[in-house]
Amino acid sequence: xxxxxxxxxxxxxxxxxxxxxxEREKKHWSLSDLAERSxxxxxxxxxxxxxxxxxxxxxxxxxxxxxxxxxxxxxxxxDTRSGTRIKLAEQPTWTDPETGYLRRQVSSxxxxxxxxxxxxxxxxxxxxxxxxxxxxxxxxxxxxxxxxFTEGERTTVLSVGDCLELGExxxxxxxxxTETLCRYTVVVVKPx
Numbered sequence: 001x002x003x004x005x006x007x008x009x010x011x012x013x014x015x016x017x018x019x020x021x022x023e024r025e026k027k028h029w030s031l032s033d034l035a036e037r038s039x040x041x042x043x044x045x046x047x048x049x050x051x052x053x054x055x056x057x058x059x060x061x062x063x064x065x066x067x068x069x070x071x072x073x074x075x076x077x078x079d080t081r082s083g084t085r086i087k088l089a090e091q092p093t094w095t096d097p098e099t100g101y102l103r104r105q106v107s108s109x110x111x112x113x114x115x116x117x118x119x120x121x122x123x124x125x126x127x128x129x130x131x132x133x134x135x136x137x138x139x140x141x142x143x144x145x146x147x148x149f150t151e152g153e154r155t156t157v158l159s160v161g162d163c164l165e166l167g168e169x170x171x172x173x174x175x176x177x178t179e180t181l182c183r184y185t186v187v188v189v190k191p192x
Contacts, residue, residue: 010051015078019074027067039062054097056096056099057101060096061128061129065129070114073114091104101124113190116186116188117184118186120181124175125175127172128174138166141162142161142162142183143185145176145180145181145183149172149175151167151170152171152172
């Protein structure tokens with residue numbers, strides 16, 4: 001089972017590498033151009049494109065935003081499967097190597113609504129920069145545990161069943177201050 005997990009992780013790292021390179025080349029950008037637009041160092045982008053490093057959530061959000069994509073769209077587009085049924089085992093996942101934060105793409109990217117399931121480990125925080133949220137309406141719904149969500153200057157504690165509609169784009173921090181796993185869903189309404 002451990003080898004299977006390692007193989008899946010290697011596969012997603014390879015797909016992310018290919019997608020970053022593909023998007024950069026489509027725009028005719030050099031590594032330096034992408035570094036300037038994303039705020040991610042040229043050396044780190046080089047490592048990501050060579051699949052020598054898996055990006056953190058913050059770095060992936062910055063790269064996605066540079067390509068004018070949400071992180072969900074970027075990750076969904078690394079997986080080419082489509083159709084009306086996506087089994088749990090087939091849903092694309094990505095784990096932040098720094099925190100263990102796990103994103104599962106539930107919906108197909110072709111839909112006007114994006115649904116992502118998140119697992120945030122105990123005592124873990126992930127900050128997503130403002131650039132990840134342009135022109136997107138989002139809702140967070142907690143299904144397990146407790147989530148402390150900071151949006152700009154406002155902090156809200158969400159318990160099981162609670163939901164929160166995000167306001168104007170700003171830096172957001174997702175924090176699990178508890179000793180147990182927190183699961184929540186992010187629903188994004190894509191711009192028309």
